[in-house]
Amino acid sequence: DIQMTQSPSSLSTSVGDRVTITCQASQDINNHLNWYQQKPGKAPKFLIYDASNLQTGVPSRFSGSGSGTDFNFTINNLQPDDIATYYCQQYDNLFPITFGQGTRLDIK
Amino acid sequence: QVSLAESGGGVVQPGRSLRLSCAASGFNLNNCGIHWVRQAPGKGLEWVAAILFDGSNKYYADSVKGRFTISRDNSKNTLYLQMNSLRSDDTAVYFCAKDRDGDYVLDYWGQGTLVTVSS
Numbered sequence: 001d002i003q004m005t006q007s008p009s010s011l012s013t014s015v016g017d018r019v020t021i022t023c024q025a026s027q028d029i030n031n032h033l034n035w036y037q038q039k040p041g042k043a044p045k046f047l048i049y050d051a052s053n054l055q056t057g058v059p060s061r062f063s064g065s066g067s068g069t070d071f072n073f074t075i076n077n078l079q080p081d082d083i084a085t086y087y088c089q090q091y092d093n094l095f096p097i098t099f100g101q102g103t104r105l106d107i108k
Numbered sequence: 109q110v111s112l113a114e115s116g117g118g119v120v121q122p123g124r125s126l127r128l129s130c131a132a133s134g135f136n137l138n139n140c141g142i143h144w145v146r147q148a149p150g151k152g153l154e155w156v157a158a159i160l161f162d163g164s165n166k167y168y169a170d171s172v173k174g175r176f177t178i179s180r181d182n183s184k185n186t187l188y189l190q191m192n193s194l195r196s197d198d199t200a201v202y203f204c205a206k207d208r209d210g211d212y213v214l215d216y217w218g219q220g221t222l223v224t225v226s227s
Contacts, residue, residue, distance in 0.1 A: 034213055036153075043203055043217035044145075044153065055215070087153055091212035095167040097143070097155040 002026050002090050006100030012108045017078045021086055021103045023071040029092035031067045038102075039084045048073070083107060110134035110216045112204050117221030120194055128221060130187040130204030138163065138182040141207030143214055144189050146200035156202070157189065161210055172198075194225045 003026040013019055023033065031051040036044040046055050048064040051071055061076045075082055088100040116128040130142065144156040157168045157178045166178050177190040187204055201222050205214035 032212075036214075038153075043219055044205075044214070045217070046208075046213065046215045049208075049211075049213045089153075089214070094212065095155075095158065096169050097158075097212055099153040099155065102152045 001096055002029060002092065002098055004088055004090055004098050004100040006088055006103055008103060009101060010104040010106070013078050013083075013105050014108050015078055015080060017075075019075045019078055019082075019105065021073045021088075023066075023073070023088035023100050025069045025071075025090055025092075027092075028068050029090045032090055032092035033064075033066070033071050034089045034091070035062075035064055035073050036087045036089065037082075037084045038087065044087065078105075080107070110206065112206060112216060112218035114202060114204055114218040114221040117202065117223045119224045119226060121227050122195060122225055124194055125190070125192045126194060126223060128189040128191065128202055128204075128223070130189075130218060132185045132187065132206070135206070136182075137180050137185050137187060141210055142178075142180070142187050143205045143207060144178065145203045145205055145214070145217075146198075147203070147220070148197070148200040151200075154200075158207070159187065160207075191223070194223075196225050199223060199225045 005024045033051045035048040038044040052064045063074045065072045085102045085104045113131045141160045143158040159178045175193045180187045201220040203220045204218045206216040208215040
């Protein structure tokens with residue numbers, strides 16, 4: 001199975017900050033990586049597919065990059081509504097699909 | 109408007125069975141893949157199982173293989189997860205999620221249903 005290592009596991013941030021989360025795959029997954037946002041008590045929300053493509057309706061302050069084994073997820077000008085846990089998910093070798101451990105953002 | 113609604117969760121003793129349902133609306137299950145993803149209390153997301161659009165291909169995580177079975181009833185536009193021989197580490201919120209286009213992007217999720225395995 002492909003392991004996804006996400007870091008940091010948590011991050012204290014301030015409104016207006018630029019936040020970057022990394023996700024590393026245990027083997028080359030091309031660009032087969034998605035990002036999700038999850039707020040407490042809610043279902044995950046799909047944000048980015050194929051490493052860098054924003055889902056329709058997702059604010060442009062969110063972005064993704066990377067290919068192969070190393071990926072970044074960035075939020076520019078962090079807003080209060082962005083406080084959540086973020087997960088990467090790979091699907092390169094189909095099943096099992098695997099998720100990173102998650103990165104929890106909170107306000108300083 | 110696409111939506112998914114899980115039901116069937118509850119408290120069950122170890123070794124017993126439970127069947128979860130995922131009712132879909134706004135799209136037809138018979139031409140769409142659906143995944144089950146679970147989240148243990150305070151933990152991350154774990155993919156559990158999937159049925160692809162044609163219904164003939166089903167996949168399971170090693171942790172549930174041989175115990176869980178995914179199926180669907182096209183006439184009811186509903187997906188099921190039959191869970192047998194439940195263990196305490198199966199305790200989690202179970203989400204069903206729609207596969208966008210057979211590309212393993214989970215674009216719509218239900219609100220989840222909590223399964224607690226405890227004596």
